[in-house]
Every structure is written in structure tokens, then in C-alpha cells.
Amino acid sequence: MTISPALRVFAWLSFLAEVIIIGTGGAVRLTGSGLGCDQWPLCTPESLIPTQELGIHGLIEFGNRTMTGAVGIIALLVLLFALAAAGGRRAVIPAVIFAVGGVVVAAASYMIFSALGLGSVGTVVMSVVLLLAVIVGAVFSLITTPVRRDLLTLAWIVLAGVMAQAVVGGSAVLTGLNPFIVGFHYASSLALVCVTAAFIVRMSAVPGPRELATPKWYMILTHVTSLVLAITIAFGVLTTASGPHSGDANVQRNGFDASFLAHVHSWPGYTLFALAMVLVVTAWLKNLPTRPWATTFIGVLVVQIIVGVIQARDALPPLLVGIHMVLAALSAAAFVVMVFRLKRPVTA
Numbered sequence: 001m002t003i004s005p006a007l008r009v010f011a012w013l014s015f016l017a018e019v020i021i022i023g024t025g026g027a028v029r030l031t032g033s034g035l036g037c038d039q040w041p042l043c044t045p046e047s048l049i050p051t052q053e054l055g056i057h058g059l060i061e062f063g064n065r066t067m068t069g070a071v072g073i074i075a076l077l078v079l080l081f082a083l084a085a086a087g088g089r090r091a092v093i094p095a096v097i098f099a100v101g102g103v104v105v106a107a108a109s110y111m112i113f114s115a116l117g118l119g120s121v122g123t124v125v126m127s128v129v130l131l132l133a134v135i136v137g138a139v140f141s142l143i144t145t146p147v148r149r150d151l152l153t154l155a156w157i158v159l160a161g162v163m164a165q166a167v168v169g170g171s172a173v174l175t176g177l178n179p180f181i182v183g184f185h186y187a188s189s190l191a192l193v194c195v196t197a198a199f200i201v202r203m204s205a206v207p208g209p210r211e212l213a214t215p216k217w218y219m220i221l222t223h224v225t226s227l228v229l230a231i232t233i234a235f236g237v238l239t240t241a242s243g244p245h246s247g248d249a250n251v252q253r254n255g256f257d258a259s260f261l262a263h264v265h266s267w268p269g270y271t272l273f274a275l276a277m278v279l280v281v282t283a284w285l286k287n288l289p290t291r292p293w294a295t296t297f298i299g300v301l302v303v304q305i306i307v308g309v310i311q312a313r314d315a316l317p318p319l320l321v322g323i324h325m326v327l328a329a330l331s332a333a334a335f336v337v338m339v340f341r342l343k344r345p346v347t348a
Contacts, residue, residue, distance in 0.1 A: 001148050003203055007081035011203055014078050014158065015196040017071045019329055022189050024064045025169075026325045030318035034177045036061030040170030041110075041123060068169065072162045078199070079155040086152060087145040094144070095137055102133025120174075127167045134160045148207060154199040161192045179241035187237055190329045197333040201340045210343040214288050218279070219342050222290075225275040229335055232272050233328055235265040240321070262312055269305065276301055279338075293338035300331040 028034055036050065036057035037043035043050050043062055050058030076099065083091040106129040113122025138156035142149055165188055172181045212219060239261040276298045283291040304327040311320035 001085050001207070004081060004085055007078065007085060008203065010074055010078045010081060011196070011200050014071075014074045015193065015200060015333070017067075017074050018158075018189065018193045018196050019326065019333075021064070021067050021071050022186070022193065022329050023322060023326050024067050025186065025189065026322040028061050028064045029182070030322050031057070031060055033057035033060035034182075035173065037065065038173065040173045041126075065169075068162070068166050072159070072166070075155075075159045075162050079152075079159050082148070082151050082155045083141065083145065086147040091141065091145045095141055098133050098137030098140070102130050102137075105133070106130045123170065127163075127170075130163055131160065131167075134163060150202050150207070151199065154195055154202065158192060158195050158199070161188065161195065165189060165192070183237040183241045186240075186325065187233065190233065190332055193329040193333050194336045197336050198340065201337055205340070206345040209346045211346045212342065213344040214290060214342050215286075218282060218288065218290075221275065222279060222339060222342060225272065225279060226335060226339065228268050228272045228275060229332065232265070232268040233332065235261065235268060236324075236328060239265045240325075266308075269308070273298075273301060273305060288341075289344065290338050290341040293334055293341055297331060297334040297338055300327060300334055303327060304331055 028036070033056070036054055036059070039045055042048050043054070043058065043065075050062045080092055080095065083095055106126040109129055110122040110126040113125060134156070138153075138160065141156065142152060145152060165185065168181065168185045168188060172178060172185055175181055214222075242261055276294070279290070280294040280298050282288065283294045288294075304324060307320055307324050307327060311317060311324060314320070
């Protein structure tokens with residue numbers, strides 16, 4: 001399988017778009033624009049785009065929705081280029097058929113239910129149809145295209161994830177920015193950043209069986225560190241969900257004590273730093289293949305800790321909170337790349 005320049009370019013664009021949409025999503029929340037468009041998939045009951053009465057908040061919210069569309073288009077292009085590289089036209093055409101068919105049936109379903117005055121039901125049906133089309137298309141593709149299923153699986157996950165993210169974002173709006181749904185929306189966006197990073201790594205990797213390239217204890221410690229990283233992010237999401245930046249002035253928070261959660265969030269954070277120090281020092285002393293990305297991870301982590309401490313002391317200024325959100329995604333992506341460096345292709 002030959003990786004085309006177009007696939008490489010769009011793979012990187014997909015990663016950058018997933019990072020950027022975390023920033024734009026943060027801007028929606030931090031500027032109080034979460035209900036700038038209070039309907040979904042429309043902006044208002046009568047309009048797809050924001051009206052003049054909605055002001056700057058409507059533009060910010062609609063801008064983030066537009067970015068979601070761009071992310072989805074890029075994810076689709078990555079999938080099509082990957083299918084073309086793995087199976088040629090025979091792999092691409094079925095995917096296009098599933099995509100077009102899913103969009104047509106979903107749009108028709110929404111229009112029918114809307115005409116019957118059941119717009120909310122139509123929205124659900126439309127979302128389910130689109131997701132089913134992606135899932136069926138993915139299964140068919142992976143069965144009929146045996147080449148580089150690792151890349152194809154990652155590409156399908158990103159496309160399905162983007163579509164699911166749109167549904168979660170719409171649910172957040174329709175539930176009045178429920179903090180738990182908003183938190184899940186961010187966590188799943190971060191997960192997609194990690195998947196796109198994994199795609200870039202696998203795209204340049206030699207296919208075939210792999211073997212451990214580090215001491216076994218180092219591999220185990222790395223996976224333990226990944227668990228601590230996940231816990232740190234989870235408590236960070238809960239802390240933000242209990243803080244002042246709800247996305248709208250009238251939205252109720254989750255009822256937790258923000259100050260207490262901020263301290264709880266710091267405990268796994270500092271544990272993560274200590275574990276990362278062990279990993280990076282060992283990588284340098286033993287010249288392990290994880291060295292570059294272990295160094296990158298701890299570099300981003302240090303900046304993230306500094307930003308976190310400053311924002312906590314300065315009463316959570318919106319700009320720093322937004323930077324902290326993006327840095328969390330970048331640190332997780334760097335750690336994913338480091339995990340992939342634990343193994344190497346088996347030599348003949």
C-alpha cells in the first residue's frame with residue numbers, strides 16, 4: 001500500500017482540525033455563547049443560520065457548528081484517500097454509496113418528520129440513520145478490504161466519531177447545556193484528537209507484526225501512566241463543569257464544590273508528572289525509542305501545569321482556561337505517539 005501525499009496532508013489537517021475545534025468549542029463556552037443558537041440542527045426554529053437578534057453569541061456558536069462540518073468533510077476525505085490506497089476504486093465506491101445513501105435517507109427522514117410537526121423526532125431519526133450508515137459502511141469496508149485494516153479502522157472511527165460528536169453537541173444545546181453532556185462532549189473531542197494522532201503514526205509505520213522495543217517494566221509503567229492521565233483529564237472535566245464558565249449565564253452547574261475538585265484534580269496531575277519524569281529520564285538513560293515523544297509529552301505537561309496553577313490563582317480567566325483545554329488534548333496526543341513507540345516491527 002502506497003501512502004499518497006494527499007492522504008498525508010489531509011491526515012495532518014484532520015488532526016489540526018480536531019485540535020482547533022476544541023479551541024472553538026472552548027470559545028463558545030467561555031464567552032457564554034453555548035445557547036447562541038438554541039436549536040439543533042437549526043440555529044433558531046425558523047433559520048439554519050444565526051439571525052441579527054442573536055448577536056455575537058449566535059455567530060460564535062454557529063462558527064463552531066460550521067467548524068464541525070469542516071472537520072467531518074476532512075475526516076471523510078481521509079477515509080476516501082485511505083480506501084483508495086488500500087483497495088482502489090473497488091474500496092472507494094461502496095463507501096461513497098453508503099455516504100450518499102445515508103445523507104439522502106437522513107435528510108428525507110428529517111423533512112418528513114418536520115412536515116408532520118415532529119422536528120425533534122426527525123432530528124433523532126436523522127442522527128440514527130447517519131450513524132447506522134457509517135457503521136454498516138465501516139463493517140462492509142473492513143470485511144472486503146483486507147489491506148491496512150489498522151488505518152481503515154482508525155479512519156472510520158474518526159468519521160463516526162465526528163458525526164456522533166455533532167449529535168452530542170446538539171444534545172447539549174437541547175438539554176440547556178447539561179454540564180455532564182458538555183463534559184462528555186469535550187472528552188470525546190479529546191479522544192478524537194488522540195485517534196487522529198494514532199492514524200498519523202500508523203500511516204508512516206511499517207505494517208506487520210511488532211515486538212517490544214523497551215523493557216517490560218517500562219511498558220507496564222507507561223500504561224499505568226496512561227491510566228493516571230485519563231483520571232487527571234476526567235477530574236479536570238468535572239472541575240470545569242463545576243466552575244463559573246457554564247456556556248450561558250442561566251445554566252446551572254453540576255453542584256460540586258469547584259475549589260475542592262480543583263485540589264482533587266491536582267493530585268493525579270502531580271502524580272502524572274512524577275511518572276512522566278521516570279519515563280523520560282529512563283528513555284534518555286537507555287536511549288529508548290520513546291525518548292523524543294516522552295520529552296515532548298513532559299514539555300507540554302509542564303506548560304499545562306503552569307497554566308493550571310496560574311488560572312486557579314487568578315480566578316479562572318477565560319483565555320487561560322481555553323489554553324488549558326487545548327494543552328490537555330495536545331499532551332494526550334503526544335502520549336499516544338509515545339505509546340506507539342513502545343513497539344517496533346519484527347526484524348527478519
